[in-house]
Amino acid sequence: MTEYFGTTVADIFATMPKRFKPEEAKEVDIAIGYEATGEGGGKWKATIKHGTLKVETVDGDLTGCKTTIHTDAETFVGVTLGKIGALDALSSQKLRVAGDPKFLMLLLPKIFTPYAAPEKKPVAVTARDIITTIAERFRPEKAEGVAMTIGYDLTGEGGGRWTIVIRDGKCAVRGGLADPLTVKMTMEAKTYTGMMVGTIEAVTAFTSGMVKIEGDMAAAGATAKFFRKYVVPGATEAEELISLRVTNAIEQRFATGPVMGRWFAGLREKKFLANRCPKCGRTQIPPREICAWCRVRVHEFVEVGPKGVVTHFDIVYFASPDPLTGAVRDTPYATAYVVFDGSTEREAVTMDLKKEDIPRLKEGARVRPVWAEVTTGSYRDLIGVALDEQEESL
């Protein structure tokens, strides 16, 4: 299989069941089709139903999938690993979503733990390979005046016995155990290789008894600094880069002041209270302390609406998730820019439009407010607007 960023497409699908979070998917009922083109690609289908997941490869059409994702294999792996921005891939059409792209952005991160590339299989390095590089890794400047003989008795597969002799700023490796030794270390060969390639912590190995030391304990601890770190031939170690995920939250007490306070008081009575500039007569909704054009304080409130006309509207197909709750509105939804009856020209306010009315929405449409069952004097009092059937039928 062709690898991209060190991972194959098949790796990603193979780990899907392990990464699945059934408790997050209790409400989910969907089949997602994946088509990854190019080398190492293929077709997969993931069926998620009430907390269960089935992943299968598909030969023919991705029929029966509510959402299908089409991309080339490299982009698929790149996006999964975060090496390619999902939005960038979507924008460039390298990644296409038939159905609702919100599943890519929202659902998948919720019901799957992120894919992590598997640890690189350790290159088969033997204790002998490492021991034989000791002389070339020797750092004479760190071993001035040091004279010692260190014996290694490495047991098990790939093991053997060696003696390292350090004297007069020189280092030599000899087969077998010399006598006398400054210190002798006995351990399994795989413990030694593990310590040298960094998969076993030296402190742990020493303190847990994986290494048996005879002779000068301090000398055993000091030997590491005489040598440069062993590097597995051809290894390019991906360095860990630390990141910190945190939600920064600060509680707030937002003051309404008398002007916005009056607006909310109006909502409680199911009234839209705009305020009118004493100079230009402009009605502001929601009201503001000042008329920005005339730069005068605005005192007078006038009731506008409750019906109005739509001057512009936005039909939103791609709702961004609420960054905190992850909640996302159903799409499409519509935002209407409504000028209420009695308002001055262009003083529009944005309102949510009732979902069922979206197909009939057009510029110039007449709308009426939709109020909450109980109005308390807050932004929650006004649910939005609906097309005004009464006037539609005229």
Added chain:
Amino acid sequence: MATKRVAICAVAQHKNDSDLWHKRFQGMLLDVLEELQAQTGFTFDEETGVNTIVSCSDDFFDARTISDNGVADVLGAQYRGEEKMAQEGLNAVGYAQAVILSGYADLVLVMGHCKESQSESRRIIANMGFDPFYGRAVGLDNLNAAALQARAYMKKAGLTEEHLAGIVVRARQFAARNPYANAREIVEAGKVIASPQLCDPIRQLHAYPVSDGAVGMLLASEERAAEFTDRPVWIAGFANCMDSYFLGDRDLTANFALKQAAGRAYRKAGIADPRKEIDLVEVMDAYAYQQPLWIEGLGLCGDGEGARFLDQGGQEKYRVNLSGGMLAGNPVIIAGLYRAAEAALQLKGEAGERQVPDLHRAVAHSTTGAAGQFHSVLILER
């Protein structure tokens, strides 16, 4: 040819309050704007009026991305130029001076606001001013960083509990005469010393109270100042300076940044010996120990001589914080702007009950960041 001097023509202060629950920023700023217009009669006319506004507020404290956007109308910024000083507001005065000297404008409106009471804790915001891995994680904020500085400085200067109590008692006495101050109740030294430790050695009453406020100023070129006031206050010099970010990189008692800023401001103002040439000082003392420490940085006494300065009546000689200072309560984002406003009022002779005579030159100071990482110094003249 552009102007050579810039005047503060008028200042307006909103009263500082611990919880202006009934007002939002727009209402506070509009009060300030209307008072400035009432004092000076300036307009926003395209030819002869204000076309440039330097605002000052903060996105964290306002809990709004682009905090100046929400108040653009009450700043008078409709179809005008506006720039937000996203630092402490004294820097807005310094920058506004540059805007006028550059020739781009001959009138600049400076408008700052902040409501500390809106957020659950100003210290949480301060904590988010530190880097995420080394500073935030260990819980640093402006109070505990100041406490580290306070301990080091008290030891160096021989500052005692009595000194700190005296600073607070005096601040409240002056605040009582300042109708714009927040904490105006007289306190006794015993009460200060008995107030609980917040963060040793900083006690409750050594720290400035949570405050909401707003300040406005009209600045004009030398050529135009007379249209708006017959008592202009001239900006003689302004400078600021940045110190190292990590607390451990600094000597917390050395006043490196403040000495640099003050030195540069004095040079611009032609001041050779600040001890002889300055009549009044407003320093941004968020905590009592800072008053003598910043006085040292301003060069009004020697290094480590802050306690002696207090003992020898330095506060009265240099008329330090006749407004009550920040100890009487100003929001942190505009505490220096309040300092400048009070210094300007004194020089104009409009400081009411707190007015003192025979003033020629005053210093207003502000600081930002943990334990005074950044300092600003403004020199004003009559």
Added chain:
Amino acid sequence: MTMQEDHKDCFVLEGKMALPNQYFAGRLGSRFLIAIRDRKKIMGLKCNQCGKTFVPPREYCEKCWTKIADNWVELGTEGELVNFTVVRYGDRHLPKKPPYILGQIRLDGADTPLVHIVEGIDPREVESGIRVKAVFAAKTTNTIMDIDHFEPV
């Protein structure tokens, strides 16, 4: 500004500003933090121009404007408490319950003291100049709090 305002329509709307963030320590910061986490070692960076050894890490000595990013020096995990305060107030951003000691600790081999928490001594008895040693955290947060605190030697 003495205008009497009518407060009858004024009220306070409780709300929240909250956003998720993901901060990156960078390559240099990662090496520093991983050394603490995995090797229980505290690393400093030395400026060869001014001779100072800094902690926490930074790419440049800002005073010499010299790149020091690769000039690692291993510091001691012990040091001297050079300054401290006792945090007695509670706030959500604080990592420990008050009262606790927040100190500046000059680690052996470093020129710049590190801000950290000191435990294992009564706040009433703590004084500058005592020797303290790092106690590494059992649970990693990938921050400087992988040193859980310092305690007297």
Added chain:
Amino acid sequence: MKMHAKNRNVAIIGIGQTSFSSHKEDQNQVEMVQEAVINALADAGLKIGDIDCIVHGNMELFEMQFAPDLWHSLGTGAYGKDEYRITTGGTTGATLVCAADNLVASGLYGTVLAIGMEKLQEGNTTGGITNMADPLWFRNLQTGALTGTTAQEMIDEFGEERAKRAAMRYRIMMDKHAMLNPRAHRRFGLEYSQMEDLMANSPPLVGELRLIHMCSQSDGACAMIFTSEEKVKQGTKNPPVWIRDHIQVHREETIPNLFGFNKPEMTHHCAARTLFARNGIQDPVAYFDVFEMYDPSAWWAVDWLREFFLLTGDEHLRMLEAGDFDLDGTIPINPSGGVIASNPIGATAMLRPAEAALQIRGDAGGHQIKKEVRHALASGFGGTFWTVLMILEKELNWQEVNHD
């Protein structure tokens, strides 16, 4: 808005950018900032000690970093120097250039370094933008800063086919420019032959605004160095680029303003009209050799070209269709690939004058305009349709124009 004679002339003498990308895990904020600062110093042939003052800007709530200049000072080189932090939302980068211009022109500072940055990967961009809305009212209604209303207005005015083709032609043109700029973030390799496909199949966001039309979200920083005419006369490493004039036009916040359709006069038009009038520029299309425009979406970009160039009717569409805005056209737009290609928000508006200045110097590399560039226009956009517009010049030759 009138302008008096500038106290002294100010030149751009150093430009430094990072690359722009969706992710920079290997750098923290300070290191990213410092990369741009070091590049700018190298470009100017200066040492950090030659800088008198730093001007810093970005948007706090993207990274959720309060007063970030304090920490970033490790990378900006502000230690021991004067420093200002000035922000205006999306226009921040351009405002920083205005501020640096003012600070040098005032005579208070000799050489000023301005730095704009954003590390959008560290924050939540849409959440940050939504936080712009009034917490009392609009925050619950709004998601980000997306609208399809401009698209609808253009469709109403010019017909569906022509309007959609214009927006997509602009978008592909930007990608062709970005392909020539190795620092650009989004470089897709789009071809005009894909126009029909993209118009029909790019995922719709709002109305006819599709994903392909929108700007990117990037990490990156830009730094610029400014100095006085007196200092320039002592010699500079690269040719100086002069800031002739700048203007800022802000407006009140309302939702219709945010989405730009509440005109009597769009802020861009007001800025352009005022700026050109006071500089005696009668025909901006003929006068300018390049325009680096802050283009948050392809629809807005096309619409705004009419406003900035004071055009009427379908003049801007005819110019676009005729290739006048291409890299080898009469007045190339965004040789850098623009905001659509790279958008580290706090630096974005600074990249406009930075890229325009590189064009004047002839140092833009692969995306250098072939003909000589003497007069450049650069814009910033932000807030509820806030505009910054500035004129850059190759030579100090506009002095004869009457200012006051």
